[in-house]
Amino acid sequence: MKRVITYGTYDLLHYGHINLLRRAKALGDYLVVVLSTDEFNWNEKQKKCYFPYEVRKAMLEAIRYVDLVVPETCWEQKRTDIHKYDIDIFVMGDDWKGKFDFLKEEGAEVVYLPRTPEISTTQIKADLKK
Ligand code: C2G
Numbered sequence: 001m002k003r004v005i006t007y008g009t010y011d012l013l014h015y016g017h018i019n020l021l022r023r024a025k026a027l028g029d030y031l032v033v034v035l036s037t038d039e040f041n042w043n044e045k046q047k048k049c050y051f052p053y054e055v056r057k058a059m060l061e062a063i064r065y066v067d068l069v070v071p072e073t074c075w076e077q078k079r080t081d082i083h084k085y086d087i088d089i090f091v092m093g094d095d096w097k098g099k100f101d102f103l104k105e106e107g108a109e110v111v112y113l114p115r116t117p118e119i120s121t122t123q124i125k126a127d128l129k130k
Helices: 015-028 036-043 051-059 077-084 103-106 121-129
Strands: 005-010 030-036 068-072 090-093 111-112
Touching: 005 015, 005 077, 005 111, 015 030, 015 090, 015 111, 030 036, 030 051, 030 077, 051 068, 111 121
Parallel strands: 005 030, 005 090, 030 068, 090 111
Antiparallel strands: none
């Protein structure tokens, strides 16, 4: 039973996110998504979420690839999350390439998957403004 974990905001959910989640799940049997809380997004990423945490969580839980959604409240929780959720593989889009290699020290395989290039929440918001 290979357990996979990934992190993100997942606000204005789009097919780039789905592509990531599908490929992450394909690496194992169980996928944990650690979802940034509204406070974490605002305080640490200066992102103001369109949908609040509970809505973003419910949307992710409706995706067939996702087995568990838990809160991301700080940058530092990744090391403990690897053990807390008994993780074998840590996955992120390659915009984070190299940033989380230290998790190999916790015994996890670290995989960066190519982002879906042409879509982003920023792009969606810009297009809607036109
Ligand atoms: N993603 C992707 N293709 C896109 C957009 C996003 O593959 N076109 C991936 C990102 O690389 C990330 C995941 O989808 O792995 C979630 O993206 P965001 O919600 O933007 O996550 P981010 O703000 O990068 O938060 O501690 C880590 C952070 O919580 C990551």
